[in-house]
Amino acid sequence: MKLPLVIVNPASASGATRRRWPRLASELRAHFGPFACAFTEKAGDAMRIAEEEARAGRRFIIACGGDGTISEVANGLLRAGTETELGILPSGTGGDFQKTLRIPRRASDAARALCEGRTQLIDVGRANYVGFAGRKEERFFINVASFGMGGEVVARLKKGTTRLFGGRLAFAYSMLRTVFGFERPRVAVSLDGKEEIYLDVINFCIANARYFGGGMKIAPEAKLADGLFDIVVIGDMPSVEVVLKSYSIYLGTHLSLDQVSHAYARSCVARAVEGGREVSLEIDGETVGRLPASFEILPSALRVRCPSI
Structure with a gap:
């Protein structure tokens, strides 16, 4: 049987993962065991590698990076259509998805969770939209998709704000830079095939998990296995x-x-x-395109290794 594969995005956390990797690898070997490793070089690599390896029979693939890396690996596994399990070794800026799963940030604790955790089937979102x-x-998402100000905040964030602040402060700073002067779009929305309703929105979120935007608990009641957005x-x-109510x-x-x-x-x-x-659309912390778009829940579509709690 093939060893678990760790897909590492060295550019995550504004390049800090590249510097952290020797320590992360040491902690993983000590508390998890032997593994194989692959490094990404550009956007899309994690998705491609995950899909190829899952199709080739790899049963456990671990994403090492931030929310974007985790989302790419999940997309690769879902496209492969196998029962390959997703694991997470956090090393990113936002870390939103791991909060819902309660994955520890400390490398040694995360490695133990990968070794001793349980397999959970979680829901996945599927989005169809207009690309750039x-x-x-089409893209799958495991965390949150949103349109309105969220897409513009993420676009601004990717221009380098994280290098100045990092983490939660980066998202907050990008939001402050965006909100003043932001023109509220008017959108038509239909839920579960019902009649359209018209809305002027700051942001519209389709949430599978609870957090986005560097720790915002946007959907406090969300459950990963209830079959609902x-x-x-x-x-x-x-x-x-x-700003005052953020x-x-x-x-x-x-x-x-x-x-x-x-x-x-x-x-x-x-x-x-x-x-x-x-109207800009962001999915799992990445700006991917614009409306019109449709979103569908896929119940129990992905296997994820979670801490035993």
């Missing part, structure tokens, strides 16, 4: 109010706000109402 080239594209909509509120999103107490709505759904279809207005 103007063609229809948590739909969380931050409506049209003044920019100053968005702390409630980090705490997960925002669902009680008048301008925030919450629903459950198995599918969602969304389009921009204003002619020619592009």
Whole structure:
């Protein structure tokens, strides 16, 4: 049987993973055991490697990096269509998905969780949308997809803010830079095939897991194995109010706000109402394209190694 494979993104955490890898590898060998290793060089490599290795019979593949790396590896496994299990060795900027799974950040503890943890089947989202080239594209997501301000915040974040701050402060800084002057898009949305409703939104989130944006508890009630998305909509509120109430999103107490709505759904279809207005879409912390888009839940679609708690 093939050894577990660790797919390492050395560029994650603004390049810090490259420096950390010798220590991470040592902790993994000490607390997990022998493994094989592959390094990514560019975006898309983790997805390609994961798919190829899963098809070749690799039964356990571990993503070492941030949310983007984890999402790429998950996409590769899902495209392969095998029962290969996903593991996570955290080394990124945001670390949102690992929070829902309660994966420890410390390398030795994460390695023990990979060794002693249990296999859990989790739900996955499937998104169809318009990519940057103007063609229809498809992508799976394990954490959160969102459109509105979220896509623009992520785009700004990728321009280098993380090098200045890192982690939660980077997301907060990018949000502050974006919110003032952000033009609220008007969108038409249908949940579970019901009649369209029209909304002016700051952000519209289709959540499979609980956290996004560097620790924001956007969907505090989300469960990874309930067969449902948590739909969380931050409506049209003044920019100053968005900033003042952003702390409630980090705490997960925002669902009680008048301008925030919450629903459950198995599918969602969304389009921009204003002619020619592009509404950015981000998936698992990466800007991937724009509306129109559709989202569908795939129950129990992915095997993930979780801590035994």
